Amino acid sequence: MEDRSQTRRDFMKMMSMGAMAALSLGSLSCTQARVEAFLQKHFREMTEAEKKEAIRRLEETYFRKYGKKFHISTQPADAAVLWGYGLDLSRCIGCRRCVYACVKENNQSRINPQLQWIRVVRLKDGSLINLENTEHYYNPEKVPEPGFQYMPVQCQHCENPPCVRVCPVHATWKEPDGIVVVDYNWCIGCRYCIAACPYKGRVFNWGEPNIPPEELNTEVHYLGNRPRMKNVVEKCTFCIQRVRNGRYPACVEACPTGARKFGNLLDPDSEIRYIIENKRVFRLKEDLNTEPKFYYFFSA
Numbered sequence: 001m002e003d004r005s006q007t008r009r010d011f012m013k014m015m016s017m018g019a020m021a022a023l024s025l026g027s028l029s030c031t032q033a034r035v036e037a038f039l040q041k042h043f044r045e046m047t048e049a050e051k052k053e054a055i056r057r058l059e060e061t062y063f064r065k066y067g068k069k070f071h072i073s074t075q076p077a078d079a080a081v082l083w084g085y086g087l088d089l090s091r092c093i094g095c096r097r098c099v100y101a102c103v104k105e106n107n108q109s110r111i112n113p114q115l116q117w118i119r120v121v122r123l124k125d126g127s128l129i130n131l132e133n134t135e136h137y138y139n140p141e142k143v144p145e146p147g148f149q150y151m152p153v154q155c156q157h158c159e160n161p162p163c164v165r166v167c168p169v170h171a172t173w174k175e176p177d178g179i180v181v182v183d184y185n186w187c188i189g190c191r192y193c194i195a196a197c198p199y200k201g202r203v204f205n206w207g208e209p210n211i212p213p214e215e216l217n218t219e220v221h222y223l224g225n226r227p228r229m230k231n232v233v234e235k236c237t238f239c240i241q242r243v244r245n246g247r248y249p250a251c252v253e254a255c256p257t258g259a260r261k262f263g264n265l266l267d268p269d270s271e272i273r274y275i276i277e278n279k280r281v282f283r284l285k286e287d288l289n290t291e292p293k294f295y296y297f298f299s300a
């Protein structure tokens with residue numbers, strides 16, 4: 001896919017230099033499709049007809065690039081739902097199957113750059129949680145290792161997300177069901193949101209993403225796991241393409257010990273509500289007032 005964020009950034013630079021007068025569409029070395037994609041509106045401002053046209057264009061682009069037919073959903077949030085996540089630290093064995101399931105489901109770049117939306121942090125028994133200086137590329141023969149504990153961390157889908165506040169072009173926002181999303185076509189790659197996130201929940205595509213064609217997941221959401229491009233930010237979306245379709249996130253399904261829980265915080269009968277009401281839950285960096293919708297607990 002073309003490097004759109006770079007194009008947008010160049011375009012904005014030219015505007016700020018007063019060079020607009022010199023710019024004509026005819027002078028841009030773009031195909032018609034590239035120009036149309038470049039002039040595309042912000043996802044939240046598009047009409048249904050404009051969304052349909054953007055999806056058609058994107059599906060064609062993906063077909064040209066990957067030789068595969070993608071199905072790109074724009075399914076909106078359900079007003080009766082607010083998603084929440086639970087993580088039972090007493091069950092996590094540090095196997096990182098969740099990491100690899102997430103990579104596969106969400107079309108994350110495998111090498112150069114290698115991007116992972118989940119970090120399973122390895123902590124020495126008794127050490128304080130330190131998200132700034134942790135180890136998450138450990139590779140023992142067997143897990144769990146004696147003397148260590150494991151703590152998976154990913155986007156916490158904050159109710160009060162600092163990443164959203166700092167974005168200068170409003171390319172990231174919180175959806176009505178609580179999922180914090182990114183419009184990759186609108187992101188200019190400034191990385192302010194990465195600096196603002198206290199949980200290291202976001203990653204950046206420094207290079208063109210690399211995914212083996214046979215491993216592409218073609219069932220995608222516009223605001224989720226559709227293939228990204230160089231120079232944009234990405235992160236966990238609670239598997240928006242799955243959960244808005246009645247499925248569990250990939251990491252929940254992949255966890256062999258049942259450490260991962262997921263559900264509707266507005267449903268008093270949901271498992272996540274039971275956990276919050278009956279376990280001693282905690283959230284990371286509560287003092288920052290970010291109000292994560294990600295609850296850690298110990299069941300044993």
Ligand code: SF4
Nearest residue numbers: 155156158161163197
């Ligand atoms: S965890 Fe980070 S990326 Fe996710 S919503 Fe909170 S501040 Fe934003």
Ligand code: SF4
Nearest residue numbers: 102236238239249251
């Ligand atoms: S919910 Fe989906 S996107 Fe988020 S960490 Fe789990 S597998 Fe990855």
